[in-house]
Amino acid sequence: MQLDRIDRNILSVLQGEARITNQELADRVGLSPSSCLNRVRKLQEAELIGPYLGIVNLAKLFRSVTVVATVSLKDQSTEAFRCFQEAAQAIPEVVECHVVSGSFDLFMRIVAPDMLRYNAINDQLLDVLPGEVNISSHVVLHTPKEFSGYPLNELWEGYN
Amino acid sequence: MQLDRIDRNILSVLQGEARITNQELADRVGLSPSSCLNRVRKLQEAELIGPYLGIVNLAKLFRSVTVVATVSLKDQSTEAFRCFQEAAQAIPEVVECHVVSGSFDLFMRIVAPDMLRYNAINDQLLDVLPGEVNISSHVVLHTPKEFSGYPLNELWEGYN
DNA sequence: CGACTAGACGAAATATTATTTCGCGTTACG
DNA sequence: CGTAACGCGAAATAATATTTCGTCTAGTCG
Numbered sequence: 072m073q074l075d076r077i078d079r080n081i082l083s084v085l086q087g088e089a090r091i092t093n094q095e096l097a098d099r100v101g102l103s104p105s106s107c108l109n110r111v112r113k114l115q116e117a118e119l120i121g122p123y124l125g126i127v128n129l130a131k132l133f134r135s136v137t138v139v140a141t142v143s144l145k146d147q148s149t150e151a152f153r154c155f156q157e158a159a160q161a162i163p164e165v166v167e168c169h170v171v172s173g174s175f176d177l178f179m180r181i182v183a184p185d186m187l188r189y190n191a192i193n194d195q196l197l198d199v200l201p202g203e204v205n206i207s208s209h210v211v212l213h214t215p216k217e218f219s220g221y222p223l224n225e226l227w228e229g230y231n
Numbered sequence: 232m233q234l235d236r237i238d239r240n241i242l243s244v245l246q247g248e249a250r251i252t253n254q255e256l257a258d259r260v261g262l263s264p265s266s267c268l269n270r271v272r273k274l275q276e277a278e279l280i281g282p283y284l285g286i287v288n289l290a291k292l293f294r295s296v297t298v299v300a301t302v303s304l305k306d307q308s309t310e311a312f313r314c315f316q317e318a319a320q321a322i323p324e325v326v327e328c329h330v331v332s333g334s335f336d337l338f339m340r341i342v343a344p345d346m347l348r349y350n351a352i353n354d355q356l357l358d359v360l361p362g363e364v365n366i367s368s369h370v371v372l373h374t375p376k377e378f379s380g381y382p383l384n385e386l387w388e389g390y391n
Numbered sequence: 392c393g394a395c396t397a398g399a400c401g402a403a404a405t406a407t408t409a410t411t412t413c414g415c416g417t418t419a420c421g
Numbered sequence: 422c423g424t425a426a427c428g429c430g431a432a433a434t435a436a437t438a439t440t441t442c443g444t445c446t447a448g449t450c451g
Contacts, residue, residue: 074292082287089249089283093409103430108410119288123249125280127242127381132234132279133390139331139338141301156375163382171299173369178299182381184389209333215316218378221287221342222323229344230293253438263401268439 072117077102079227081110082120086220089123126217135182136189137211142177142196145203152176158199164192175207232277237262239387241270242280246380249283286377295342296349297371302337302356305363312336318359324352335367 074082080100084091091099097107114120129135144151152170159168159179167180183189189208197204234242240260244251251259257267274280289295304311312330319328319339327340343349349368357364 082285082292085285086287087282087284089285092407094407104408105410105412105431106429109428117291119291120285121288122247122286122379124247124284124286124378124380125242125245125249126282126284127246127280127383128278129381129386131277132242132383133386135386137329139329160376163385165376166381167374167378168376169297169299169374170372171369172372174367175369178369178371180378182386184386188389207334209331209335209338211338212330212332214327214329216320216325216328218284218327218340219282220284221289221326223287223292225323226289226293226295226342226344229348252436254436264438265402265440266400269399 072113072119074119078110078114079223081107081114083223085111085114085120086223089125126219129182133184135184136186138181138183138189139209139211140179140181140193141175141207141209142179143175143205143207144177144200145205146200147176151200151203155196155199155204158196162192162195164188232273232279234279238270238274239383241267241274243383245271245274245280246383249285286379289342293344295344296346298341298343298349299369299371300339300341300353301335301367301369302339303335303365303367304337304360305365306360307336311360311363315356315359315364318356322352322355324348 077100081096084096084099093108093111094104096111097104100107102110129137142155144155155177156168156170159165159177164183165179165181169178170176171178181189181192183192193206193208196206237260241256244256244259253268253271254264256271257264260267262270289297302315304315315337316328316330319325319337324343325339325341329338330336331338341349341352343352353366353368356366
C-alpha cells in the first residue's frame with residue numbers, strides 16, 4: 072500500500088486523538104469528509120492503524136504496583152523461549168512482553184494490585200522452567216514520559 | 232469520585248475500544264445513551280480515562296528499530312535525575328521513560344529509523360551528564376504481547 | 392411518618408456526524 | 422487523442438450524539 076502525505080497526516084492525528092470525529096479529521100488533513108473516511112477505512116483494513124485504546128489513569132483509580140522485569144533464560148533454546156512467552160502472555164497482569172537481544176533475553180511490564188500479588192506472579196513465572204529462569208524486578212517509581220504514539224515524522228524523515 | 236460496577240464496565244470497554252459509539256457502549260453496559268454519555272464525560276473530566284490512542288503498526292509502515300534501554304546514573308542526586316529525565320523527554324524517539332528502583336535507575340523505550348540513528352540518540356543521552364551515565368541497550372527482536380490495556384478486573388479484585 | 396431535595400435515569404426531540412451515492416475531473420495507458 | 426480507472430467532493434440519507442425534560446429513587450430533615 073502506497074501512502075501519500077495526507078495518509079501520513081491521518082495516521083499522525085489518529086494515533087494521538089483516536090476519538091476525533093471524521094469531520095474534524097477531514098478538516099485537519101484538508102479533505103472532504105467522504106474522502107477522509109475512505110482513507111481511514113483503507114488504513115484500518117490494511118491494519119496500518121488500530122486497535123484504538125483509551126488510556127486509563129491507574130493512579131487515580133486505585134493503588135497499584137507497576138514493575139518492569141528483565142528475564143534471562145539459562146537454556147536459550149527456541150523451545151524455552153516459546154514456553155516462557157506463552158506463560159507470560161497468559162497472565163493478564165503481564166501487560167507487555169518483548170524478546171530482546173542484549174544483556175537479558177526478555178523484557179516485561181507487569182501491573183499488580185500490590186507487592187504480595189506481584190510476588191505470586193513472579194513465582195508463577197519462575198516455575199514455568201524451574202531453575203532455568205532469572206527474573207530481575209524493578210518497581211516503577213514514576214513515569215516522566217508515558218507512551219503516547221510513535222514519532223512518525225522523525226521516522227519518515229529517517230526513511231528518506 | 233465514587234465508581235460503581237457500571238463505571239468500571241465503561242472503563243473496561245473504552246480502554247480496549249476507544250472508537251466505540253456511545254450507543255453501542257450504552258448497550259454493552261446496560262444504560263440509555265444519555266446516561267452513558269453523562270458517565271463517560273464525568274470519567275473524562277475526572278481524568279480517569281484519556282487520552283485515546285490509535286496504535287500504529289510500525290512494522291507495516293517502514294523498517295525501524297525499537298530498543299529498550301536501561302540507564303544507571305553514577306550520581307543519583309535529584310538534580311542528576313531531573314537533568315536526564317528532561318533530556319530524555321525532549322527526544323521524540325524516546326517514546327517512554329520510567330524511573331525505577333532496582334539494578335538500574337531508569338528505563339526507556341526508544342524507536343529509531345535504524346541503528347545509525349539510534350546510536351546518535353544514545354550518544355546524545357550520554358552527553359547529558361558526561362561520564363555519569365551508563366546506558367545498556369537491548370534491541371527488540373519481537374513482541375509476544377503488546378500493551379492493550381490494564382487488567383482492570385484483576386486489579387479490582389485485588390483491591391477488595 | 393411524611394415531605395422535601397438532590398441525584399440519576401431514560402424517552403424523545405434536536406443537532407451533529409457518519410455514510411452512501413453519484414457525477415466530475417485527473418491521470419495513466421493504450 | 423480516447424478510454425478506463427481512480428480519487429475527489431457535493432449532496433442526500435442514515436446513524437449517532439447531545440440536549441431537554443419529566444419521572445423515579447434514596448437520603449434527609451422536620
